[in-house]
Amino acid sequence: MQINHPTFTVFKHAAYTILFCVALAGCASNKPEINISESHNFAALNTFYVTPPLNAINEVIENQVANAITRTLQSKGLTPSSEEDADIIVGFFPSTASKENGTRVNLGLGTGIFGRSGGLSLGSIFSLPVGEQVTQYQNLQIDMVHNNEFIYSAAGSAELESKDSISVQQKLEQLVEALLTAYPTNS
Template identity: 65%
Template sequence: MNNNKARRSFPYHIVLVILFCAWLAGCASNKPQIKMREETNFAALKTFYVQPPLNSVNPTLEQHMASTITTVLQGKGLTAAGEEDADIKVGFFPSSRVEEGGSSVSIGLGTGIFGRSGGISLGSIFSVPVGEQVTEYQNLQIEVIQDGEFIYSAAGSAELEASDSITVQQALTELVEALLEPFPANRAN
């Protein structure tokens, strides 16, 4: 009877382990990292200037990012200005990375004894490669500077479903909006 109970609970334990692994994978997401200088009076900021990136790679995408940053900050009540007249300067640094990972199936042969006190497994295990996986990410860091000091810093990445320019542009638009969403609005202007 006790052996029968263990057989019924075995699939239940496997399901719990699989759910735990899925939950753990969800915790390791590419969540944006955002920091603000608490002493800054964001309500006093009225104008901004978007600087061109120091690591110029693709002028078309850079212009699109500058335009998106401008649109988001204007939506928060700030006004675009020249470099000399701006209260804050906004810098951005785009980059990309590729992660390669392979998939494999592990096969084990042998005998095992499992119980409450632990487990012992005898046999050999080998891996059979199934295929290659390549994942592309677009990274973006946005820095807001006032009088030579950083007052807002945001960094994040977006996984690209494809590498065509339209997909990259859409991913960057969403990433810029996510990185600047916590920036305090100034509706008094």
């Protein structure tokens, strides 16, 4: 029996698109992808608020990432603030991936809308089981919103050579710094 309903067709195309993107992400390098709105006056933005992630899984990791974001933005001249008074709402989405011999990929995908406009999370898993050696990656996406408009978006990953908590924390801090390095400094 073949289903030709328009809604099913849309979902089928969306599923193929997601699978293609996941396969492409598995081949991608660890270099961060950063996009900055060129139409915003970043010098006029002085305060920020870091929201909890949409995919709350590990409170300790979440706090480490939020603290690393806060420290990095403070070094850029911004001041932490309450959500109501903040010029910028900062959202982040951590996920993990493992790769075996370059041919097995397990990814958690997510999209989100941060700030006062609410939240949306979409999850998916893709796996190709081939290989023996496993490499773990910590992925992180950071988005900044001003007046319900994205002004800064960065995504990247760090290879976790060791699974102990201190090494993971150090890699996460380095990843946050790499993702926020392009954010303009306030003088």
